[in-house]
Amino acid sequence: MANxxxxxYPGTRDFYPDDMDFRNxxxxxxxxxxxxxxxxxxxxxxxxxxxxxxxxSSEEIVSEQLYIFTDRGERKVAIRPEMxxxxxxxxxxxxxxxxxxxxxxxIANFMRYERPGRGRLREFxxxxxxxxxxxxxxxxVEVLALACDIMKEYGAAPxxxxxxxxxxxxxxxxxxxxxGDQLRELGRILDKKEKLNxxxxxxxxxxxxxxxxxxxxxxxxETFYExxxxxxxxxxxxxxxxxIRDRLSEHVSVESFKFDPGxxxxxxYYTGLVFEMNxxxxxxxxxxxxxxxxxxxxxxxxxxxxxxxxxxxxxxxLQDFLEVHNLRPALNEKSSLFLTMFSEDLxxxxxxxxxxxxxxxxxxxxxxxxxxxLGKQFDLAExxxxxxxxxxxxEELANDAIRIKNLKTGEQKxxxxxxxDSSALAGI
Amino acid sequence: MANxxxxxYPGTRDFYPDDMDFRNxxxxxxxxxxxxxxxxxxxxxxxxxxxxxxxxSSEEIVSEQLYIFTDRGERKVAIRPEMxxxxxxxxxxxxxxxxxxxxxxxIANFMRYERPGRGRLREFxxxxxxxxxxxxxxxxVEVLALACDIMKEYGAAPxxxxxxxxxxxxxxxxxxxxxGDQLRELGRILDKKEKLNxxxxxxxxxxxxxxxxxxxxxxxxETFYExxxxxxxxxxxxxxxxxIRDRLSEHVSVESFKFDPGxxxxxxYYTGLVFEMNxxxxxxxxxxxxxxxxxxxxxxxxxxxxxxxxxxxxxxxLQDFLEVHNLRPALNEKSSLFLTMFSEDLxxxxxxxxxxxxxxxxxxxxxxxxxxxLGKQFDLAExxxxxxxxxxxxEELANDAIRIKNLKTGEQKxxxxxxxDSSALAGI
Numbered sequence: 001m002a003n004x005x006x007x008x009y010p011g012t013r014d015f016y017p018d019d020m021d022f023r024n025x026x027x028x029x030x031x032x033x034x035x036x037x038x039x040x041x042x043x044x045x046x047x048x049x050x051x052x053x054x055x056x057s058s059e060e061i062v063s064e065q066l067y068i069f070t071d072r073g074e075r076k077v078a079i080r081p082e083m084x085x086x087x088x089x090x091x092x093x094x095x096x097x098x099x100x101x102x103x104x105x106x107i108a109n110f111m112r113y114e115r116p117g118r119g120r121l122r123e124f125x126x127x128x129x130x131x132x133x134x135x136x137x138x139x140x141v142e143v144l145a146l147a148c149d150i151m152k153e154y155g156a157a158p159x160x161x162x163x164x165x166x167x168x169x170x171x172x173x174x175x176x177x178x179x180g181d182q183l184r185e186l187g188r189i190l191d192k193k194e195k196l197n198x199x200x201x202x203x204x205x206x207x208x209x210x211x212x213x214x215x216x217x218x219x220x221x222e223t224f225y226e227x228x229x230x231x232x233x234x235x236x237x238x239x240x241x242x243x244i245r246d247r248l249s250e251h252v253s254v255e256s257f258k259f260d261p262g263x264x265x266x267x268x269y270y271t272g273l274v275f276e277m278n279x280x281x282x283x284x285x286x287x288x289x290x291x292x293x294x295x296x297x298x299x300x301x302x303x304x305x306x307x308x309x310x311x312x313x314x315x316x317x318l319q320d321f322l323e324v325h326n327l328r329p330a331l332n333e334k335s336s337l338f339l340t341m342f343s344e345d346l347x348x349x350x351x352x353x354x355x356x357x358x359x360x361x362x363x364x365x366x367x368x369x370x371x372x373x374l375g376k377q378f379d380l381a382e383x384x385x386x387x388x389x390x391x392x393x394x395e396e397l398a399n400d401a402i403r404i405k406n407l408k409t410g411e412q413k414x415x416x417x418x419x420x421d422s423s424a425l426a427g428i
Numbered sequence: 429m430a431n432x433x434x435x436x437y438p439g440t441r442d443f444y445p446d447d448m449d450f451r452n453x454x455x456x457x458x459x460x461x462x463x464x465x466x467x468x469x470x471x472x473x474x475x476x477x478x479x480x481x482x483x484x485s486s487e488e489i490v491s492e493q494l495y496i497f498t499d500r501g502e503r504k505v506a507i508r509p510e511m512x513x514x515x516x517x518x519x520x521x522x523x524x525x526x527x528x529x530x531x532x533x534x535i536a537n538f539m540r541y542e543r544p545g546r547g548r549l550r551e552f553x554x555x556x557x558x559x560x561x562x563x564x565x566x567x568x569v570e571v572l573a574l575a576c577d578i579m580k581e582y583g584a585a586p587x588x589x590x591x592x593x594x595x596x597x598x599x600x601x602x603x604x605x606x607x608g609d610q611l612r613e614l615g616r617i618l619d620k621k622e623k624l625n626x627x628x629x630x631x632x633x634x635x636x637x638x639x640x641x642x643x644x645x646x647x648x649x650e651t652f653y654e655x656x657x658x659x660x661x662x663x664x665x666x667x668x669x670x671x672i673r674d675r676l677s678e679h680v681s682v683e684s685f686k687f688d689p690g691x692x693x694x695x696x697y698y699t700g701l702v703f704e705m706n707x708x709x710x711x712x713x714x715x716x717x718x719x720x721x722x723x724x725x726x727x728x729x730x731x732x733x734x735x736x737x738x739x740x741x742x743x744x745x746l747q748d749f750l751e752v753h754n755l756r757p758a759l760n761e762k763s764s765l766f767l768t769m770f771s772e773d774l775x776x777x778x779x780x781x782x783x784x785x786x787x788x789x790x791x792x793x794x795x796x797x798x799x800x801x802l803g804k805q806f807d808l809a810e811x812x813x814x815x816x817x818x819x820x821x822x823e824e825l826a827n828d829a830i831r832i833k834n835l836k837t838g839e840q841k842x843x844x845x846x847x848x849d850s851s852a853l854a855g856i
Contacts, residue, residue: 015471038793043443365466
């Protein structure tokens with residue numbers, strides 16, 4: 001491209017109308033499922049004080065991915081990279097106003113400075129769903145069921161995706177001799193296991209064991225990966241997860257979810273349940289979404305401890321998922337009318353008819369140039385994908401009528417302008 | 429507030445659910461009018477290369493209001509302060525793909541570093557409506573009619589607002605002896621007239637006249653303000669505006685719009701029609717929206733000259749307008765069910781019933797704690813504003829039924845779970 005001004009910023013997208021319709025469709029499905037579960041939508045600024053993220057987001061986000069700058073008033077600010085810190089800020093700043101538990105969701109854009117690639121961009125839209133103020137197991141089950149219902153709402157089959165879940169506390173329980181820093185470091189490595197080859201993973205763990213003087217760490221990690229809900233053996237966390245699994249199985253096909261001790265999630269704020277959803281098609285390697293329970297995060301903002309569980313679902317991998325599984329729908333197929341302009345001196349009358357058609361709820365695109373031949377105007381109507389075209393010449397005008405033609409069947413009919421209603425196109 | 433992390437960045441808003449419902453309602457009305465006129469929605473990144481704005485936005489925006497920074501890859505970028513440059517970039521970068529004329533709209537957030545106050549914030553949402561590829565007068569009329577239809581859609585009365593319009597070329601025509609720079613400077617002063625007292629305005633113009641050696645400038649400006657569509661006297665621009673007025677009067681009450689030669693608009697890219705809409709209530713001084721024709725802007729991006737006309741409508745003044753005129757609706761009054769949990773051991777069965785109710789299209793919020801007394805659960809249901817509450821105890825379970833109570837009338841009824849459909853709550 002010769003003109004550099006024509007390029008969008010790398011890793012962001014221009015949403016031309018077909019893509020925008022798709023984005024709106026994806027969001028509308030999410031909205032509809034969330035509302036069915038009694039969740040209410042909220043929104044928040046795209047810019048926040050940098051301070052909000054310094055201790056609440058993952059280290060990787062803050063040090064490598066955050067868009068940070070200083071504003072004209074010398075404030076350190078950041079473009080939001082995720083919603084959870086903002087949500088925590090919003091809920092904590094009005095402690096009296098809301099009756100717990102709160103069920104909230106939002107659909108908003110975020111930015112992270114990452115290397116753009118399949119399933120990953122710098123600007124993305126994300127659904128965030130959170131249930132605040134309850135530590136009941138029913139809350140965990142609800143959030144997982146809601147996540148799966150979104151997939152069903154898109155028309156996904158049970159084998160198209162898999163929800164893998166675990167619990168952060170399993171790590172503490174299984175490696176109780178490690179201190180907090182060590183647990184975090186081990187968690188980060190387990191979180192990256194799938195990106196490493198088995199040899200490298202084993203070596204990394206072994207090095208860590210050496211460094212910490214825990215020679216059996218490799219063995220212990222292998223045992224950890226063999227944990228199973230069938231052999232809970234009095235382990236209270238496995239029993240908890242088994243209960244979640246059993247209750248979820250009433251609601252979701254068993255092929256669609258499984259326990260996986262390797263699910264750790266990168267954010268330090270998780271305290272219990274953690275989960276990820278993946279496409280079963282290998283071309284989409286990145287998670288569709290992830291989330292978990294974060295019971296302590298809100299106490300960093302307000303006086304109260306407010307337990308919370310939720311997830312974030314980005315649009316980039318979701319779009320890939322829907323396309324791979326042929327779930328992207330044909331949109332914009334509503335019937336609509338292209339109203340031709342017979343001649344310039346009928347412009348005013350044509351505008352009046354267009355207004356009446358629109359009042360009747362019909363979508364009308366008006367030809368703007370009465371000097372253009374009618375045949376050309378019909379060509380334009382077809383090219384633009386309208387289902388119908390209308391003509392109002394002197395004869396129709398005299399009869400207070402409009403001639404409507406179905407552009408697919410060729411059928412045409414004169415319709416009285418005063419009798420118009422929203423079904424006017426349906427009969428032609 | 430003790431914790432600085434609880435504050436939103438100045439001039440931005442947290443949208444708590446009631447406010448979010450209102451924002452969505454405002455946007456949905458705009459969307460619906462635009463679609464009725466055959467406009468299609470598009471979207472774009474919140475971040476752009478700084479370069480995009482350097483010559484295309486007003487000087488005030490670039491030098492004082494733009495959020496500018498350098499990213500981690502040393503690119504100079506800006507958070508978008510308006511949509512028009514992005515739209516021009518998008519349309520110009522795919523010249524072959526679209527059939528002109530294009531009718532496009534978007535609803536997106538923008539940031540400008542301004543002093544927050546009534547009707548003005550740093551982050552705002554704006555509807556942008558543009559008709560590209562036609563210089564027909566019908567296009568100007570359509571965009572104005574669409575703007576007024578949005579006001580009608582909100583339920584505004586004709587006297588609640590006034591659309592003032594003019595034409596940028598009037599200035600050139602009336603002050604033909606001034607050069608381009610002088611015209612721009614004069615335009616900027618006329619644009620600020622309403623913010624100055626008459627004495628200061630007169631003095632500013634007089635000083636300018638002295639500086640340019642045009643001693644009669646004050647007199648000439650007074651004459652300019654007396655221009656009237658009733659005395660077009662062969663002035664082609666006034667005749668053009670008169671035609672617009674006449675055609676618009678078929679569609680919009682005459683109290684709702686008027687010619688005003690003082691309308692200039694701050695953006696240099698306007699080339700013809702310019703307009704602003706104002707609240708007639710004096711408490712809302714700032715314009716509801718503004719726009720105009722910008723036939724040359726797109727040629728700065730692509731090879732082609734693509735004539736264009738459009739407007740932007742911000743949500744901050746719009747919200748003030750709707751509130752002043754009592755047009756903010758009561759939202760979130762749909763019927764919904766709070767499903768109590770009779771006891772913990774019925775949790776699983778209760779979850780199953782919730783899922784069935786949701787499949788039937790009913791909005792269900794589920795109680796999460798079966799150890800809580802049923803009376804307390806009913807209290808919560810009322811406090812949360814649900815229309816109905818449901819109970820499923822051992823007796824109902826045995827009958828595959830659920831007891832539904834209308835929380836307003838107190839009426840209650842047992843409903844068979846297998847017969848549920850979306851009208852289940854309507855009968856109780």
